[in-house]
Amino acid sequence: MKFNEAEIIQLPKNFDRRGNLSVIEEANHIPFEIERTYWIYDVPGGEIRGGHAYRQNQEFIVALSGSFEVLLDDGKVRKIFPLNRSYYGLYVPQGVWRQMQNFSTNSVALILASTKFDLSDYIYDYSYFKDNVQ
Ligand code: TYD
Numbered sequence: 001m002k003f004n005e006a007e008i009i010q011l012p013k014n015f016d017r018r019g020n021l022s023v024i025e026e027a028n029h030i031p032f033e034i035e036r037t038y039w040i041y042d043v044p045g046g047e048i049r050g051g052h053a054y055r056q057n058q059e060f061i062v063a064l065s066g067s068f069e070v071l072l073d074d075g076k077v078r079k080i081f082p083l084n085r086s087y088y089g090l091y092v093p094q095g096v097w098r099q100m101q102n103f104s105t106n107s108v109a110l111i112l113a114s115t116k117f118d119l120s121d122y123i124y125d126y127s128y129f130k131d132n133v134q
Contacts, residue, residue, distance in 0.1 A: 005093040013087045022087045030060045032114040043103040050099040053123040058114040062089035066107025073097040
């Protein structure tokens with residue numbers, strides 16, 4: 001089951017009265033090398049992002065600001081991971097259905113990805129995913 005691999009990873013925290021600092025180093029704090037970084041912001045209330053799986057791409061998702069939930073589904077079990085602090089994130093292995101939902105106002109999702117953008121890596125058909133991917 002892929003959920004053995006999906007996990008919340010705590011990041012280094014440098015608390016400081018001048019403001020706090022956290023950091024992510026590839027292949028150190030997260031288990032892959034970073035090929036791409038993108039972020040999702042200005043999400044209107046009630047909108048859902050994601051709703052697909054990747055064949056190869058692995059991701060690490062951080063709520064840089066605000067809060068949202070990541071729903072993961074390995075074809076058998078669904079689990080919701082609430083993200084609301086910028087000093088931890090969710091590692092999402094390849095081959096897991098993922099959806100992002102319940103974004104708070106002004107939330108920002110930072111996503112580090114292990115591959116460059118490639119539409120052919122996406123699986124948008126849930127029944128195909130269930131039958132073929134896990
Ligand atoms: P998509 O991955 O479908 O967003 P989400 O899963 O968060 O709902 O991407 C939305 C659009 O942005 C789509 O037209 C492809 C484009 N896009 C890129 O050009 N590069 C990227 O790295 C990503 C993630 C998306």
